[in-house]
Amino acid sequence: MMSAWLNQHWHALFFALKQFISAPFASLLSIVVIGIAFSLPVGVYTLLINMQAYSGQITEAPQLSLFFKLNPNESEVEEIRQRLENHSLVTSLQFVSKELALQQLAQSDGLADVVGNLGHNPLPDAFVVTAHGVAAEDLERLRAVMLQWPAIDYVQFDAAWAMRLDALLKLGRLGVILLATLLSLAMVVVIFNTIRMQILTKRDEIEVSKLIGATDSFIRRPFLYFGAIQGLAGGITAWLIIALGIHVINNELVVLSELYAVDFHLKHLATKDFISLLLFSAWLGWLGARLSVAGYLWQIEPK
Amino acid sequence: MISFKNVNKRYPDGFNALKNIVFAIEAGEMVLVTGHSGAGKSTLLRLIAAIERPTYGSVIVNGQDTRQLKKSAIPFLRRNIGLVFQDHKILFDRNVFENVLLPLQIGGFDIKVAARRVRAALDKVGLLKREKAYPITLSGGERQRLCIARAVVHRPSILIADEPTGNLDVDYARDIMDMFKSFHQVGVTVLIATHDATLLEDKQQYRILALAQGELAA
Numbered sequence: 001m002m003s004a005w006l007n008q009h010w011h012a013l014f015f016a017l018k019q020f021i022s023a024p025f026a027s028l029l030s031i032v033v034i035g036i037a038f039s040l041p042v043g044v045y046t047l048l049i050n051m052q053a054y055s056g057q058i059t060e061a062p063q064l065s066l067f068f069k070l071n072p073n074e075s076e077v078e079e080i081r082q083r084l085e086n087h088s089l090v091t092s093l094q095f096v097s098k099e100l101a102l103q104q105l106a107q108s109d110g111l112a113d114v115v116g117n118l119g120h121n122p123l124p125d126a127f128v129v130t131a132h133g134v135a136a137e138d139l140e141r142l143r144a145v146m147l148q149w150p151a152i153d154y155v156q157f158d159a160a161w162a163m164r165l166d167a168l169l170k171l172g173r174l175g176v177i178l179l180a181t182l183l184s185l186a187m188v189v190v191i192f193n194t195i196r197m198q199i200l201t202k203r204d205e206i207e208v209s210k211l212i213g214a215t216d217s218f219i220r221r222p223f224l225y226f227g228a229i230q231g232l233a234g235g236i237t238a239w240l241i242i243a244l245g246i247h248v249i250n251n252e253l254v255v256l257s258e259l260y261a262v263d264f265h266l267k268h269l270a271t272k273d274f275i276s277l278l279l280f281s282a283w284l285g286w287l288g289a290r291l292s293v294a295g296y297l298w299q300i301e302p303k
Numbered sequence: 304m305i306s307f308k309n310v311n312k313r314y315p316d317g318f319n320a321l322k323n324i325v326f327a328i329e330a331g332e333m334v335l336v337t338g339h340s341g342a343g344k345s346t347l348l349r350l351i352a353a354i355e356r357p358t359y360g361s362v363i364v365n366g367q368d369t370r371q372l373k374k375s376a377i378p379f380l381r382r383n384i385g386l387v388f389q390d391h392k393i394l395f396d397r398n399v400f401e402n403v404l405l406p407l408q409i410g411g412f413d414i415k416v417a418a419r420r421v422r423a424a425l426d427k428v429g430l431l432k433r434e435k436a437y438p439i440t441l442s443g444g445e446r447q448r449l450c451i452a453r454a455v456v457h458r459p460s461i462l463i464a465d466e467p468t469g470n471l472d473v474d475y476a477r478d479i480m481d482m483f484k485s486f487h488q489v490g491v492t493v494l495i496a497t498h499d500a501t502l503l504e505d506k507q508q509y510r511i512l513a514l515a516q517g518e519l520a521a
Contacts, residue, residue: 004411011408208392211354212453213381214409 012221019198019226030194031230034187035237038281041180042269043242048172049273050266055165062139063158066127068151076151077125083149084129089142092130098123124153139163184284187234191227191288198223199296207300216297223289231285235278243268304330304461304492305351310360312346312517320346322517324360328494328510330460333487336496338514344496345389347514348463351494352384353377364461382410385454385491387464391446393438399425399449400434406457424456428482444475451482461492468497 020027066080077095084093096104101123106115131139139157146155199206206219246266253265269277306327312320321343328334336344349355350362353369362369365383372380394402403424407417425431428448438446447467454462464483468476487493513520 003413006411007413008408008411011411204392205394205396208394209405209409210378211352211381211386211388211392212406212409213378213384215375215378218378218409 008218008221012218013225015222016225016229019222020229026194027230030190031233031237033190034231034234034281034285035241037183037186037190038234038238038277039241039245041176041183042238042277043245044172044179045176045273046242046246046266046269048169048176049269051165052169053267054264055162055169062131062163064129064131064139064143064146065156065158066129066146066149066152067154067156068125069153070124072125072151080127080149080151084127089131089138090129091132094128096126096128098125101126135163184280187231187281187284188288188291191230191285192292194230195223195227195289195292196296198226199293206296210300219297220290220293223293224286227285227287227289227292228282229285231288232278232282234285235281238281239269239274239277304328304332304365305494306363307347307350308361308363310350310357310362312343312350312355313358320517321350321357324519326512326519328492330492331487331490332510333484333493333508334495334510334512336494336512336514337498339498342514343517344498344514345465347512348465348494348496351461351463352386353380378409382406382457383459383461385457385459385462387447387450387454387462387467389465389469391450393446393449393453395438397437398434399430399436399438399441402438402449403452403456406453410457420456420458421452424452427455427485428452444471444478447471447475447479448482451479455486455491459491461494462486463494465496466498467495 066084068077068080081093081095084090098121102115102121105123106112131142140160143155143157146152209219246268250265257264307324310321310324314320324347336347338344346355350357350369351364353362353364353372356362356370364380367376367380369377369380394405400421403421404417407420412420422431422434425434428451430445430448430452433441433445438449441449451464451467454464462483467483468479471479483493483495
């Protein structure tokens with residue numbers, strides 16, 4: 001029984017592959033169409049993943065800087081220190097006196113002369129606070145509260161832009177899902193149509209097979225294999241397109257990285273994502289074939 | 304093995320192809336179904352293979368009522384039946400060997416076993432030397448024999464042929480009939496629909512079901 005089942009699957013796979021070989025140009029064409037259609041959402045997804053990795057480094061431990069009004073007295077500084085230490089969201093704090101700030105500024109390239117020419121120290125005392133990795137809105141609220149504290153002139157939320165980027169990326173993800181859904185549908189339609197054409201050329205075979213005792217699954221199987229293989233090949237094509245794109249972009253980024261002295265390059269899709277992509281595209285191919293054959297079998301069913 | 308009980312078949316256009324048919328065929332019988340074209344011979348055969356279902360009454364094949372059979376069970380009923388079609392239904396995109404192989408592929412046979420059986424069937428109908436030929440190169444008689452080989456390769460217990468000698472000259476027709484007789488001799492239940500009078504020379508040997516305008520003559 002088991003070997004009969006295996007034999008039937010071999011037979012179906014063999015026929016599916018034969019189908020590819022008998023019409024290589026048409027098969028290749030639809031694989032390329034599927035690949036291009038799929039490379040769009042996959043490409044956007046890859047870009048998002050890369051940007052997320054970058055913004056994630058910054059947003060993991062967002063910083064707030066609290067600047068004092070000019071010349072606060074000791075008790076005011078101590079009061080703020082107390083409040084910060086007792087705050088649940090604050091993980092660490094560091095006092096940066098205006099003298100220290102000036103020193104740090106003087107160490108920066110090209111600014112030593114400027115600092116030297118200053119008659120007095122224009123910088124305020126400050127606390128640099130690291131918060132838990134909480135949502136941007138919470139940190140914005142925290143910032144508003146701190147602004148009301150005595151002797152505080154200004155509170156700066158350093159990671160604000162990264163947080164906003166993060167929120168934007170979430171929106172981008174939604175866009176990827178919508179795009180992927182739309183193009184997946186297109187792919188199912190492409191495969192549906194390919195299989196429909198194939199069925200038309202195999203009408204006699206299907207009819208005879210049914211008459212001499214073929215089950216519906218026997219008739220379906222070669223087409224399902226064909227659809228799945230086509231989907232899989234489309235998925236691989238999409239990945240190749242993206243990999244090539246990343247390669248080209250990275251070559252350009254090398255120049256940019258050197259200019260700005262930062263290491264920034266695009267990473268390829270993770271293995272897990274790659275496998276998901278292949279499984280999903282194969283499944284879509286299978287689905288398109290399944291719907292197509294089901295439609296035909298229903299048509300020829302004696303009423 | 305096959306029994307019809309008050310079988311009526313009416314087509315959607317209102318045509319009554321079969322009216323109140325009653326008969327029973329035992330295992331190992333050889334039966335000729337005769338009558339003019341349009342008498343309902345083909346319909347009767349199609350009802351046995353569950354290609355069509357009766358409007359009323361019941362058709363019982365191998366103990367199974369075709370009207371109550373689930374859709375998914377029909378293929379397995381058909382695997383017990385060998386069908387020789389009036390229009391052959393040979394696949395022209397594959398050679399003789401591959402045509403005969405099809406029922407065994409459907410049954411999921413191992414290719415080595417299947418190849419042996421295909422050659423045995425081709426040998427029986429005298430086409431062994433032409434296994435690589437494509438059907439387009441075969442004569443009418445050879446195509447008919449190819450169709451018979453495909454019908455018997457999976458060793459069904461029932462063999463049904465619809466006008467198997469239709470367009471053949473007398474000698475060829477006799478050859479074909481002899482083939483059916485030899486299957487009958489090894490215990491296969493054989494049903495042949497024909498309007499061909501030449502086959503009826505030795506009709507006393509077989510049971511005859513004579514159809515006229517959809518009714519069974521007494």
